[in-house]
Amino acid sequence: MNKTVNQKAWFLILPVLVLVAFSAVIPLMTVVNYSVQDTFGNNQFFWAGLDWFDDMLHSERMWNALGRQLMFSGIILAIQIPLGIFVALNMPKKGFWSSFCLVVMSLPLLIPWNVVGTIWQIFGRVDIGLLGYTLDAIGIDYNYTQNTLAAWITVIVMDVWHWTSLVALLAFAGLRSIPDAYYQAAKIDQASRWAVFRFIELPKIAGVLMIAILLRFMDSFMIYTEPFVVTGGGPGNATTFLSIDLVKMALGQFDLGPAAAFSLMYFLTIMAISWVFYTVMTTIDKREGK
């Protein structure tokens, strides 16, 4: 749509600006403030320059957490995106069963995050949980509080359970918007199922898929509640992701300076990666608009 140039539109944006500035800019400035100061307690602060940033950049703890975080987000995306597309391709196209699938699939998305954690914490317990009990019964040594691998698998399966439906819903919406004519053309050309997917469906859902990847990347990169409830970051530090580490540092140990420096770098990392996604997304939008 061609838009009219109108600088007065700023007045319509004003309420949003005021509100978001209040709830985003002020707290963010507090963080910036802490990140360049040190304290000996008693609310006496003094200038520390960029020492905290320097500290954090050389802190093994943060690099380890970042490594775990990247690995987690990578695995999550590698499983959820293909699985989500696969599920979407198999969903009933219309009628009662289509609605039924949509509603059931959306259900995990609407459960409070700590309840998601609680559900899986119970589900995986060897004594009272279905999953843990079954695995134990067939002789697999499974204990997510002691065993690093089991903890990782639990957290990943939980996230797949929680969020794959989002990818599937988006891909499904994208697939439904493909006109029937495309499929008929493919039929005439006697295209194989794979060719239909590769040359018709995939390019057509690329835009929606970018949004799915962006959302899944963002949310998995700042995941906190679910793994915290299930494993508490353990065993040891095995599932301590960036957010968990940050909350531990800021609210647990009250190391405000390092935590603030850490926060800023964390936020900037997410923003930088998301900006790349966003640019790709808007480019696709524009190409389709032409």
Added chain:
Amino acid sequence: MANTTISDAGGGEPRKMTIERPRKVARRIRPSGSMVVMALYLIFLMLPIYWLLNMSLKTNAEILGTFSFWPRDFTLANYTKILTDPSWYMGYVNSLIYVVLNTAISLAVALPAAYAFSRYSFMGDKHLFFWLLTNRMAPPAVFALPFFQLYSSIGLFDTHIAVALAHCLFNVPLAVWILEGFMRGVPKEIDETAYIDGYSFPRFFIKIFTPLIASGIGVAAFFCFMFSWVELLLSRTLTSVDAKPIAATMTRTVGAAGVDWGVLAAAGMLTIVPGALVIYFVRNYIAKGFALGRV
């Protein structure tokens, strides 16, 4: 290009039939595979929830003592306990209050902004749009401590409005994005005609425009509701007693005598109810909402 091929091929009526027929056969055969996939996936989704429901209907003795796929000793005591004890059910009331407040605030400020983004171009609009999105990306963990200090210093700590305002951080950008997507679908001629007919902007917006994007408002409201409902880190940090959300209340089940599994499971089941109730109404729009109005 694809379109021309089709119109050529489907030109004659009898030829169209021959094209249609193999497609119908294929449809009849293919679902069997799809149905298995979907059934497996839905079972995978439902199993943990079923297990929670199963546990919530058992007594603690049965949960810990015997392992069974359905409650042998069926009881509603866990639910009764939550629904009669004020310290439990007030958690739900608190959650609902701040969620509703947040939805109302988010929509009220997002509507005009989304209109501006969808209709006008102005200085810095693209940057502003991205800046709004960055707030959706902000990790709540980064904001937990500053929010705590900000709301403590202005005396709003442990109030519903504090949590509602804090959740605006990610819900306002989300609402703007979703509404903008829906508003783009409304032809601009409608606005222009209304202005020519002498409508003022507020009257046009309320009388004509709002009904046109009613479904968009519904979807945006649903998403604000949902993200405020599922969030825990900020709502827990900003409250202690008076506005404590249900999600934080659930940690109470860990007592001296160990964990009260039955009540924990029942409380978990009850947090699923509000989402399950409203989801039916937005089922056809939910993907559009998640795609920030861009499908």
